[in-house]
Amino acid sequence: MADNNVSDHSVIQIKDEDKDDVIGENDGNMATLTKDRNDVELIVSSIRGKLHQNPPSTARSCIFRIPNVLRRHNEKVFVPNLVSIGPFQHGKKNLKVMQEIKLWYLHCLLDRKPTSETNLEYLVEAIKSMEQDCRDCYGEKIHMSSEKFVEMMVVDGCFIVELFRKTASEVPVDDDDPVFNTSWMRLVLRKDLFLLENQLPWKVVDCLFKHTKENDKPESEALLMLALKFFEPSAFEQDPQANGEPKHLLDGIRNSLLASYPQAKTHTYWEPIPSVTELLQAGVEFKCRSDTWNNMLDITFENGVMEIPPIQIEDNAESLFRNLIAYEQWDPSIQNCNIASYAVILDNLINTSKDADFLIQKEIICTKLSKEDIAYLFERLYSDTVVGYFCYAELTETVNAYYQNRWHRWQTILRRDYFSNPWSIFSLAAALLILGFTFLQTLYSLLTYY
Known part of the structure; x- marks a missing residue:
């Protein structure tokens, strides 16, 4: 019996110890679960705090950062070298020198006091009233305080207005003005001010222009023409043409280039055309359109003749082309990729330095x-880039149909090899004459035999 009691007590003791172990394990599991739950809640809270109820950009967005997929081809054509305009390039160390000139231009404008409304308080109040609309123009959230953002808009906008007026000789230029004492500065400024990342909303510049104008010209038209004349040497030497109110300076340049361009039907499907050398072999003739009213985009092809308006290519051409093409890719309101389509045509035509x-x-x-x-x-x-709506689909279709017609190539070979000079014509005529006499002689011999 004693042995049985000991045995029973041991069993009871073991069960109590197991029970303690189970309770300890449960407490540990509960602690782990509680910790995991707290970690999950912290992560969820962190994610919720970062969620946006509104999209990062709106349909009104028109100023964007250049994506890396486009920037990698040549980053320097998207980056300003002298002046920063707007928030994307603001505060860069290599651009701080120009900040002093911008503030001096603002002082000159206020000191001249062209109108009774030209005072700093009035200008700041005017821009402050449109602050949210201005922020919506940028393709990403601008993390700047209201004070810094409005200050930047006023300083940068007044600098642009004064620069345009001084360039057009509408206001006096100080003898010590470094922008006009050094020709290279204006050249660099023209390039910097059309960069997509270096833009102000047009409403800002237009507002500041209206409150500081000295004459009774139509406000928006006068400002737009001043801007286009400032950019004319850099914008492929095209005649400036106002075409509606732009969204910013780069958009104004694009609208001017499209102003006299007849809008053709666009297509999502298109085929490349042969190069200049290949088209010449098929008898295509190239002519330069000298009509002053034609703009560079108005390329035509009819009866084997391709007419292309002249285009001025300067050192800044790649930068302007790339920024215009990037703008067409980003702005949701732009459907017809006119500039990108033009680049496609020139790329097809020019394969080698010979072309x-x-x-x-x-x-x-x-x-x-x-x-x-x-x-x-x-x-x-x-x-x-994706040329979603190609503007030269009909032209490329006509050119390819002409090129694939073998008769045009044969005509070209005949003209080149046999009708290019009088001696070639004489040799061909002599050869045909000899061939004719040989045929007649053979025919006469056959008739005589039979």
């Missing part, structure tokens, strides 16, 4: 760059 040299000789391309540089420029201009 570029031919267009230069025809004065279709006017440039101081080498033919190798021109060929390289258009070869990679629209890489990694």
Whole structure:
């Protein structure tokens, strides 16, 4: 019996110890579960705090950062070298020198006091009233305080207005003005001010212009023409043409280039066309359109003749092309990729430096760059872009149909090899005459035999 009691007590003791172990394990599991639950709640709280109820950009967005897929081809054509405008490039160390000139231009404007409304309080109040609309123009949230954002809009906008007026000689230029004492500064400023990342909403510049104007000209039209005349040497030497109110300066340049361009039907499907050299072999003739009312985009093809308006290619051409093409890719309100379509046509036509040299000789391309540089420029201009609505679909279809017709190539070979000079014509005629006499002689011999 004693042994049984001991045995029973041991069993009871073991069960109590197991019970303690189970309770300990449960407490540990509960602690782990509680910790995991707390961690989950912290993560959920963190994510919820970062969620946006509104999209990061709106349909009103028109100023964007250049994506890396486009920037990687040539980053320097998207980055300002002298002046920062707007929030994307604001505060860069290499651009701080120009900040002093911008503040001096603002002082000159206020000191001149062209109107009774020209005072700093009035200008700040006017821009402050449209602050949210201005922020919505940018393709991402601007993390700047209201004070810094409005200050930046006023300083940058007044600088642009004063620069345009001084360039047009509408206001006096100080003898010590470094912008006009050094020609290179204006050249660099023209390039910096059309960069997509370096833009102000047009409403800001227009508002500041209206409150500081000295005459009774139509406000928006006068400002737009001042802007286009400022950019004219850099915008492919095209005649400035106002075409509605733009969203910013780069949009104004694009609208001016499209102003006299007849809008053709657009297509999502298109085929490339042969190069200049290949088209010449098929008998295509190239002509430079000298009509002053034609703009550079108005390329036509009819009866084997391709007419291309002249285009001025300067050192800044790649930068302007790339920023215009990037803008067409980003702005949701732009459907027809006119500039990108034009780049496609030039890229198709120019495969080698020989093609570029031919267009230069025809004065279709006017440039101081080498033919190798021109060929390289258009070869990679629209890489990694999507030309959703192509503007030259009918032209490419007509050109390809003409090129694929063998008769046109045979005519070209005959003209080149046999009718290019009088001696070739004489040799062909003599050969045909000899062939004719040989045939007649053979025929006479056969008739005589039979």
